[in-house]
Amino acid sequence: MTTPRLDITGHALANASRARMLCAMMDGRAWTNKELAADAGVTPQTASVHLHHLAGAGLIAQRRSGRCLYHRIAGPEVAAMLEHVAGLTPFDHLARSQRAKAAALASLRCCYNHLAGTIAVALCDALIARGALRCAGEGMVAMPSLLWRGLGVDLPDKAGRVVVRSCLDWSERRDHIGGTLGRAILDHALAEDWMRPAGPRRGLHLTAHGRVALAAVIGCDPRGLDHA
Structure with a gap:
């Protein structure tokens, strides 16, 4: 062996x-x-x-x-491994400047080729709550829903067979959407100016327009995302 x-x-x-x-x-x-x-x-x-x-x-x-x-x-497998390992890493020993950098990335950032952070986890939760995603074991499956169109995702007719790659978020310690579906959402968000690069290299800033657009999916007051 x-x-x-x-x-x-x-x-x-x-x-x-x-x-x-x-x-x-x-x-x-x-x-x-x-x-x-x-x-x-x-x-x-x-x-x-x-x-x-x-x-x-x-x-x-x-x-x-x-x-x-x-x-x-x-590749994505290495990125997923690094994100998972980061979630197991203690931050107590970090210098103040490093803790501030980690906090800036915790809200919204790129995780290789998809969204991560508090807002990404909230989006994943909302899609599950509204029936666009279904939990299946330790993974998820995309279901037919008009919500996907609003996120710039085109699903095939048999959407129930689309397995969604979940990724454990290092700051939230919960899943966000990875894989092809996650990349499509990030690409759409950047193309529509919902988000812009900011702060540390992989940090993202949620624009006012993006806050309103995502809140329509998440189902909460857009101002609630200011501190997400």
């Missing part, structure tokens, strides 16, 4: 600079060595060593374009 090499993944994660780089890449985009070095607070030379380590552990993928080498999270 082959034993999974959890030690390789664990060793790759057991470094604060590498952890900061991974968090920066959790916005789903690709970044250069210098950009990630700035995020981690290390020199580009040190960043290169860390990125080589992360690539060797299979956590990131690298691609050269022109003179630059770009780095990104290796």
Whole structure:
């Protein structure tokens, strides 16, 4: 029987600079060595060593374009693992500036290629309450509903067979919507100016227009999302 090499993944994660780089890449985009070095607070030379380590552990993928080498999270499975591990991480030891950054991301952020944070969890809960999502074991299934159209999602006729990838939110410790469906909602929200990039690299700001649009789905007073 082959034993999974959890030690390789664990060793790759057991470094604060590498952890900061991974968090920066959790916005789903690709970044250069210098950009990630700035995020981690290390020199580009040190960043290169860390990125080589992360690539060797299979956590990131690298691609050269022109003179630059770009780095990104290796895929949605890795992103889901990192989000889950982040949910198990204590924040008591963080410096005040780091706690403030974590708090800024807790409300609304990108989780690789979908929405995460308090508002994302509230949206997931609302879709379940209004019958657009149905819990099935530890996962969820999308059901036929006009609510999906309002979120920019086109479901096939047999929508009851669409399995929704759930993702455990690190700040809320509850599920939000991941996978293809989650990506469609995020893409629609950005295209419709419901949300804009803000604050830390993967942070998002909910616009006044987006607050009203999402509140129509969530079913609450739009002002209630100001402090979500």
